[in-house]
Amino acid sequence: MLEKTKFIKLKKIFKTLHSPKGCLWDKRQTHKSLIPYLEEETREFISAVKNSNFRDMKEELGDILLQVMFHSQIAAKENRFDIEDVIEELIKKLKRRHPHVFGRTKVKSQEEIIANWHKIKSLEKQNITIANAPNKISS
Numbered sequence: 001m002l003e004k005t006k007f008i009k010l011k012k013i014f015k016t017l018h019s020p021k022g023c024l025w026d027k028r029q030t031h032k033s034l035i036p037y038l039e040e041e042t043r044e045f046i047s048a049v050k051n052s053n054f055r056d057m058k059e060e061l062g063d064i065l066l067q068v069m070f071h072s073q074i075a076a077k078e079n080r081f082d083i084e085d086v087i088e089e090l091i092k093k094l095k096r097r098h099p100h101v102f103g104r105t106k107v108k109s110q111e112e113i114i115a116n117w118h119k120i121k122s123l124e125k126q127n128i129t130i131a132n133a134p135n136k137i138s139s
Contacts, residue, residue, distance in 0.1 A: 011083060014073045031071055038067045096120060 017026040041063040048056035069083060076082035097120050099105035100113060107113050 010069065014069050018073050018077060026070075029070065029074065031074060034067065034070060034074075038064070038071075041067060096124070 017023045041060055045057065045060035045064060048054075048060050068086065072081070072083040072086050095102045097117050099116065099120070100107045105116065107116065
């Protein structure tokens with residue numbers, strides 16, 4: 001599979017860039033220091049979409065992917081998560097938020113799909129808030 005090979009190659013490049021023999025600038029970056037770059041690349045992608053410039057869209061999506069890989073590599077160095085974890089979270093989210101495709105939910109319109117998406121997203125946020133709340137034990 002060529003696609004898998006390209007992704008493995010991309011992961012190796014990022015690992016090399018952050019290795020002891022890698023790029024000093026890359027190794028010194030943090031999640032916060034990269035925020036301006038992510039914002040810039042997102043703005044450039046939006047501009048390409050508005051202008052229907054598919055060549056630029058492809059380039060800017062690559063730049064956004066670079067940011068995703070960069071942040072994942074930083075997190076991996078901190079033993080927090082890696083790109084595999086990011087992908088796994090996305091897979092789970094897509095399956096949860098598309099119960100009309102991956103589950104038994106029946107929908108009749110695009111409006112129902114959107115309403116379900118927002119409802120599921122809201123429930124996920126509530127569950128995250130509850131999961132992060134401190135345990136209160138009454139005496």
